[in-house]
Amino acid sequence: LKDFHFQMGQYAGPDDVALVLRxxxxxxxxxxxxxxxxxKIAKWLESREEVARVIHPGLPSHRDHAIWLRDFSGASGLFSFVTKPAPVEAVHDMLNDLTYFSLGYSWGGFESLAMTMDPKT
Structure with a gap:
C-alpha cells in the first residue's frame, strides 16, 4: 500500500505543507x-430577479438549513447560485463586469473567485 501510495503521487511536497502550516x-x-x-453576498443574490436559486446551507431557504443549524457552528465562504436562463452574451457581460471577483479555480487563496459551470454536463 505504501509503494502504491508513493507511485500514484499521493503525497504532499514540502512547499505544500509549509503553505498549509502558514x-x-x-x-x-x-x-x-x-x-x-x-x-451577505448570498442574501443579496437571493433578492435579485436574475437569480433562480442560491445554494448556501446558512440561508434559511436552503433545504437542509435545519440540519446545518443542528450540526455546524458556521460555514465557509463557498456557495453557488443558479441564474435564470439568459443569453450566453449576458453571462459573459456579467463575468467581464465583476469588480471584486476574479475568474478562476483555487482553494486556499485570499482572492474571491467566480466560475461558471453547466450542471447538465
Missing part, C-alpha cells in the same frame, strides 16, 4: 469573516 495560523480569524461575507 495558513493554519490565521484560520481562526479568517473563517468567521469568510462566513459573514459569503452570507
Amino acid at each position: 495558513g493554519l495560523r490565521t484560520l481562526g480569524v479568517r473563517l468567521p469573516r469568510h462566513q459573514e461575507s459569503a452570507l
Whole structure:
C-alpha cells in the first residue's frame, strides 16, 4: 500500500505543507469573516430577479438549513447560485463586469473567485 501510495503521487511536497502550516495560523480569524461575507453576498443574490436559486446551507431557504443549524457552528465562504436562463452574451457581460471577483479555480487563496459551470454536463 505504501509503494502504491508513493507511485500514484499521493503525497504532499514540502512547499505544500509549509503553505498549509502558514495558513493554519490565521484560520481562526479568517473563517468567521469568510462566513459573514459569503452570507451577505448570498442574501443579496437571493433578492435579485436574475437569480433562480442560491445554494448556501446558512440561508434559511436552503433545504437542509435545519440540519446545518443542528450540526455546524458556521460555514465557509463557498456557495453557488443558479441564474435564470439568459443569453450566453449576458453571462459573459456579467463575468467581464465583476469588480471584486476574479475568474478562476483555487482553494486556499485570499482572492474571491467566480466560475461558471453547466450542471447538465
